Amino acid sequence: MKEIYDVIIIGGGPAGLNAAMILGRSRRKVLLFDSGKPRNRWSKSMNGFLSSDGVNPADFIRKGREELKKYNIQIVDHPVSDATYSKGTYVVEASEGHVYHSRKLILATGLKDTLPEVEGIEELYGLSVHHCPYCDGWESRDKAIAVYGKDRSGIGQALAMKNWSSDVTLYTDGTRKLNNKDMELLNLNEVKVCTDAIARVEGEEGMLQRIVLRNGETRPQEALFFSGETKQQSELGRQLGCEFTSKGVIRTRRLQQANIPGLYVAGDAARDMQLVIVAAAEGAKAGVAVNMELQQEDRVRP
Numbered sequence: 001m002k003e004i005y006d007v008i009i010i011g012g013g014p015a016g017l018n019a020a021m022i023l024g025r026s027r028r029k030v031l032l033f034d035s036g037k038p039r040n041r042w043s044k045s046m047n048g049f050l051s052s053d054g055v056n057p058a059d060f061i062r063k064g065r066e067e068l069k070k071y072n073i074q075i076v077d078h079p080v081s082d083a084t085y086s087k088g089t090y091v092v093e094a095s096e097g098h099v100y101h102s103r104k105l106i107l108a109t110g111l112k113d114t115l116p117e118v119e120g121i122e123e124l125y126g127l128s129v130h131h132c133p134y135c136d137g138w139e140s141r142d143k144a145i146a147v148y149g150k151d152r153s154g155i156g157q158a159l160a161m162k163n164w165s166s167d168v169t170l171y172t173d174g175t176r177k178l179n180n181k182d183m184e185l186l187n188l189n190e191v192k193v194c195t196d197a198i199a200r201v202e203g204e205e206g207m208l209q210r211i212v213l214r215n216g217e218t219r220p221q222e223a224l225f226f227s228g229e230t231k232q233q234s235e236l237g238r239q240l241g242c243e244f245t246s247k248g249v250i251r252t253r254r255l256q257q258a259n260i261p262g263l264y265v266a267g268d269a270a271r272d273m274q275l276v277i278v279a280a281a282e283g284a285k286a287g288v289a290v291n292m293e294l295q296q297e298d299r300v301r302p
């Protein structure tokens with residue numbers, strides 16, 4: 001007889017862990033897989049989560065896993081390579097080759113970011129190079145902030161960063177697509193503009209100190225923000241036949257339901273704001289919704 005879990009959760013970031021907590025507390029038989037690559041692993045502090053503001057992201061995950069111990073959640077530290085659905089059962093294959101079965105599936109596999117192609121940027125990412133002002137704007141307040149965006153893509157973020165510092169420069173890295181109206185708007189809002197190509201960024205111990213231009217000029221900067229492309233961290237959503245929005249995230253309904261029966265998607269992989277607290281909340285919502293669906297299916301009726 002094959003073992004059937006009530007729920008398999010794929011992804012052990014804040015969304016997956018919080019879903020596991022709710023389901024564990026609901027006395028469900030839960031199996032969670034994690035490949036250990038949460039999106040914010042480049043960062044030293046996780047900000048904007050009430051009661052855990054500034055906590056190290058790895059410590060946050062460690063604590064979450066610790067808290068799950070009393071709820072008998074089974075955790076497998078391997079990536080899931082394959083997931084299919086047929087006739088009310090999910091079949092999940094992990095990279096170690098074992099196959100697992102469940103009645104419901106929660107995808108909490110997150111997103112991954114694409115960094116601008118600038119020499120030196122990887123060493124600074126998560127420490128003084130960021131994409132989210134709500135995560136790292138406060139720590140960059142009143143600093144000399146650079147915003148990176150080719151063509152016209154950085155205008156919105158450059159204007160937004162004025163919220164955190166009066167010293168904001170938009171770098172278009174050798175592209176010259178800003179029109180007169182753009183320039184007027186940026187000038188009126190006192191955003192400086194540099195259209196010269198960037199050679200590299202330089203800093204020490206993760207902290208940006210300067211941007212070096214291809215023309216040899218050096219510009220002192222203390223933080224850099226960009227808005228880059230994001231992709232699903234896992235192909236499982238596509239494999240299962242999920243619907244996606246035009247932004248590349250999985251379309252879900254109010255309680256995180258996807259378009260496939262018994263499939264829920266929580267956290268960054270699904271639509272809505274990409275913050276740890278939102279991911280955790282979506283995990284909790286998915287957990288409750290899954291439990292309610294199981295209750296309905298198992299209820300004995302007259």
Ligand SMILES: Cc1cc2nc3c(=O)[nH]c(=O)nc-3n(C[C@H](O)[C@H](O)[C@H](O)COP(=O)(O)OP(=O)(O)OC[C@H]3O[C@@H](n4cnc5c(N)ncnc54)[C@H](O)[C@@H]3O)c2cc1C
Binds near residue numbers: 015233
């Ligand atoms: C540099 C950086 C800093 C950030 N700072 C903040 C901040 O200060 N505050 C804030 O609120 N937000 C911050 N964020 C956003 C935050 O990281 C995300 O909103 C949050 O991590 C989303 O949680 P999640 O559980 O959806 O996904 P993730 O945290 O990305 O977790 C997904 C998990 O799924 C696993 N996984 C993926 N595919 C598979 C598979 N096939 N099999 C098994 N496991 C799999 C991954 O290994 C990972 O552990 C930051 C993001 C970045 C990039």
